[in-house]
Amino acid sequence: MHDIKSIRDNPAAFDAALKRRGLAPLSASLLAIDERRRAAILASEQAQARRNAASKEIGESKKAKDDARANKLMAEVAELKTTMPELELTAKTADEDLATELSAIPNLPLDEVPDGLDEHSNVQRHVYGKVRNYAFTPKPHDDLGGALGYMDFEAAAKLSGARFVVLKKGLARLERAIGQFMLDLHTNEHGYTEINPPLLVRNEVMFGTGQLPKFEDDQFWAIKGELLATPDGRLLTDRLGLIPTAEVSLTNLVRESIVDEKELPMRLTALTPCFRAEAGAAGRDTRGMIRQHQFTKVELVSITTPEASIDEHERMLSCAEEVLKRLDLHYRVMTLCSGDMGFSAQKTYDIEVWMPGQGEGGAYREISSCSVCGDFQARRMDARSRGPDGKPRFVHTLNGSGTAVGRALIAVMETYQQEDGSIAVPAVLQPYMGGLKVIERDK
Template identity: 65%
Template sequence: MHDIRAIRENPDAFDEALHRRGLPPLAATLLGLDDSRKSAVSAAQANQERRNALAKEIGGAKKAKDEARASALMAEVAQLKEEAPALDTAQTQAGTALDETLAAIPNRPNPEVPEGADAHGNVEYRRFEAKRPQLATGRQHFEIGEASGLMDFEAATRMSGARFVVLKGHLARLERALGQFMLDLHTGEHGYTEVAPPLMVRDEAMFGTAQLPKFRDDQFAVREHWLIPTAEVPLTNLIRESILTEEELPLRFTALTPCFRAEAGSAGRDTRGMLRQHQFNKVELVSITTPAESAHEHERMLGSAEAVLKKLDLPYRIMTLCTGDMGFASQKTYDIEVWMPGQETFREISSCSVCGDFQARRMNARYRAKDGKAVNFVHTLNGSGVAVGRALIAVMENYQNPDGSVTVPSALKAYMGGIDRIEGHTV
């Protein structure tokens, strides 16, 4: 959510930021809506103030036994009361019109974010070459998994439809091992607090992290709740409608949860395999910090996500997303893309974003400065640390062997009971 006061102070800067996002200027429209809201508020206040003044005058007239004047004043009060509901409605409608328009506008990009219309405008930040020999090509994960009998898409389709999978045996254990490994890494070495959050949230929580209203069609609704598309939603909303102290910051949370996405805009994309599923597991990282520290925290979070891939010895690169490719709530985003030999390309496995106070304004999350006086909005950050299903795919494709088996990365052997490799049909 944007600050209308900041827009009024510098409308040209706001429109320039929207231009970098590929959007038309909106400052004049927003200021017009704000003027209408202010006029409606003033009219409603004037009506109430006049009624309050008349009440005193009526008392004076009655005390003076001037019944004619008292009657006239009471008639005016009655007329004002009759007009009040319409004025209140106009005030509500004007405020709603402004809020809804503001809520539909994406966050302003940081100045250092490269400009571009789509993914072709992204810029490589750095990359990591694995210590072990890197496979240039190989079988795709679903070919390995189906041949081993440990990955069953047909059974999943019969019970749930497309974009689901059943994992079995040591492959199911490998997915579990990856999630536990990531949680242990982030809590033990990176200072994150593990959280077990709800998997269903209300409208307010989805609005707070900007999944609603714009991305309503991408979500799964369950009666009056939403299934979380990522643990970013409940983890960030832990501080909604609260005032923290500066001494409490930064807060760092992590969670391993199932995530649920409708994939409404991905028809025909990645229809085979596990790359784009309706249900998948992910380890999420969320940081809450001060404006002064958010840029540093962004780099720190990126390093925490990178550590997962380094310990798994998976080749990857980091891309700074351009203005046309980064998410709605983001000011700046790094994507970590892992090498997938089966596709002979890099694929996203983590996005680490700094959102500034964009989400905090939507959920009214603030902190009190050390001086005890100023109360400001916190800055929020979120990142995948990392997507477990895609890490599973990356391990399968990068550690595949000619005989169809998959070598277990050394970092995961303790989680796999000492198993060195996953053989076919080890159910």
């Protein structure tokens, strides 16, 4: 959520930042609503002040036995009692109109974010490792999993439809092992606190991290009771949303609160299922496990002071990278351009892991996205901290995948595949696999 005062103070800078996001100028329309809102609030406050003053004058007039003046003042107060509710409603409506408009505007990019409208303008930051050479043609993960008999998309389709999968035996255990390894790394070595959060959350929680109102159709909803809609399209129902990422639950743990800055940075992690109704562009990456409606992910969230958030972003990136380094996977880090960042982000790094089975010559696929959001989410959540001066201020929030477990599974399968179709288990995962070194088809 944006601060209207900041927009009012520098509308040109706001519009210039929106242009970098590929959006048209909005400051003029926002300030027009704000002017109407401020005028309505002023009129309501003046009416209240006049009512209070007139009520006091009535007593003085009666004390002075000036009945004519007292009667005139009582008539004025009676009229104010009639008009004040309308003035208050006008002010409230204007305030809601402004909040509605502001809530749909994405965060503004930091100055160092490269300009561009889509992924083609993203900038490579650095690369780790090298492409592996194989004495055979690497297969995609779905062919490998199908041949092993441990990855079943048809069974999942019977249960749930497209973009679901049933993992069995060695692959089911391997996915579990990857998630446990990531959690242990982040909690034992990177200083994150493990959280087991709810998977179902309320509307205002989805709003806090930016899923609502813009991305309502991208979520899965659990409806309790009848679904009703107001004339302006808002939904009135007792419903809960399935989290698209644990970022939603973890970040909102500080909603509507003032934390002591001695508690910051607050670093949280969780391993959860995630649910997305629209998992990517239509017709894109529909094969295999690349884009699923249900997937598992280890999430990293940091709550910091404004002064520490940029350094925390770099730290979070290094924590996510360490996962892939320990797995000995080849990857690159991309700085996303202004037009390719998520709704709530000021700056984003994507980690793209190399998957040798993705088409001829392989391909890079996103496995982690680490973003700093400034106070954008904190304003939506009313999450603040109290510093040494005792004054509350909005915290800064960050989130990142540490990493996507399903995509890590795919990357391990394709990278560690052997010519006979078996999968070598990376050394760091073998303790989580009971010492198993190779996943192969039952004989």
